Amino acid sequence: MTATAFDPRSLRDAFGAFATGVTIVTTVGPDGQPLGFTANSFSSVSLDPPLLLICLAKTSRNFGAMTEAKGFAVNILSDGQKDASNTFARPVEDRFATVEWHPGPHGSPVLADVAAWFDCSLEQVIEAGDHVILLGRVEAFENSGRNGLGYVRGGYFTPTLAAKAVSVASEGHLHLGAVVERAGEILLVGEDAKSLPGCDVDEGEPLEALKSHLEQLTGLPITIGFLYSVYEGLSDGRQHIVYRAFAGEGDPKAGTFVSLDQLARTSLSGSATADILNRFAMESSIGNFGVYFGNETAGRVHSIARKAQA
Template sequence: MTVATLDPRALRDAFGAFVTGVTIVTTRDDAGHPIGFTANSFTSVSLDPPLLLICLARTSRNFAAMTGTKTFAVNILSEGQKDLSNTFARPVEDRFAAAVWSDAPQGSPVFADVAAWFECSMQDVIDAGDHVILLGRVSAFDNSGRNGLGYARGGYFTPTLAAKAVSAAAEGEIAIGAVLERHGEIYLLGDDVLSLPGCVISSGDPVAALTELLEDLTGFSVSTGFLYSVYEDKADGSQHIVYHALAEGDGVPRKGRFLPPSALSGAKFNSSATADIVNRFALESSIGNFGVYVGNETAGKVHPISMKVANP
């Protein structure tokens, strides 16, 4: 896509391919009340002097307070803090009420159990299009050693869980499949008996192979995102990895069809595992909170992974 045909939504999606961490930026307003918001546009800048930056939208409800403050803190969230991220991404009246936090040396709120936190004095506020860049000089910090919460393609992921899950299914042939979503509908193959799209691989990158398959089946551009289900079929010992993916484009796919979850009541599926995955998608998509299932075809655990980081 060239500059002449640049589509803002497509550009945002392309930016979203970059894997980031998730932070909560905090300060105090003129009355001394704590304020904070979720952000993933955080970057370390310099060690000498110690500098970092955060990008803030001009439309942010926190714009005046953040650009006028003398100090602020950046809290890098750990893998178990998705709920905290969601709280500070939404217009909640008192975001701090449900959080465990304390004051950093200069009074900026810092949260318990984060991967790390940094308190900064404001070095500069730099104009940057529809955002501003908050350049902070680090005056205090702490590093807990916990793994950070990850974010890419519009969804959270937890690096430790993802590594363990893929490792559990990494020996021999792997059956890979997808919960492919478009406008809230799920892509399925078959007429009387429905199945998820997928294939079997024995080497190579499973995400690349799956994405190529989905684009060939549908004729649409596909972004393959986070793990959705990792399980062993005890009947034949086969290992399965299912990813969540998003399709872009309108119209009818080359093969198969997109169906709303409401149309799947009473549908027949090619396996009980497929039925469980589709039913879970119907439930989770209704509340916008997805997870990763790890186990076998009959028993396992769903690890919640919330989907969206809202604009601050």
């Protein structure tokens, strides 16, 4: 896409391909009350002097308070703090009532149980188009050692769950599948009984193999997204790992895109496929996705919520 034809939504989606951590940025407002918001536009800048930055939209309701404050804190959320991220991304009246916090050494609110926090003085405000860059000098910090919460392409992921999938993959005898999404529809393959597209992998890099298989099967560009289901196949003895994936535009060479409201009327290849798709349809309706670990008949869904819009 050329610079003369940029679509803001498409550009935002492209930026979203970069996996980031999730932070809650906090300060004290002019009335002495704490304020904060969820942000993933954070970066370290320098060790000497110790500097970091965040980006803030000029349209943000926190713009005045943030640019005039003596400083701010960056709280890097741990992988169990999705609820806090969602709370601070919504227009909640008292966001701080839902979390445990205390004033940091430089005065900005520091949240409990985060992966790390940095309490900063405001070094500089830099103009940057429709945003400003807040350059902060680190006055104090703490690193808890917890894993951070990840975010990419509009949804959360956690390193702990991803590590479990890698562990399973290392055991071999692996079948990879995908819930391939596009505009509210899911790609299904097969003539009579439909199933999720996938392939057997016993060696090599599993995600590269899955992406290659899906693109050869459909003739469409495919982006592999989040881990969605990990289970032991009782009938075939294989480990199954299912990812969410996203298809580009065009007619698929194989398979058919089926809308979510048609899934209940579609003949499916087995109970595992039916369970995955029924769960996906339900989670899509509420915007709260999870990762399943277990076997074909029993397991547990680890909730991973979609990030709320500020």
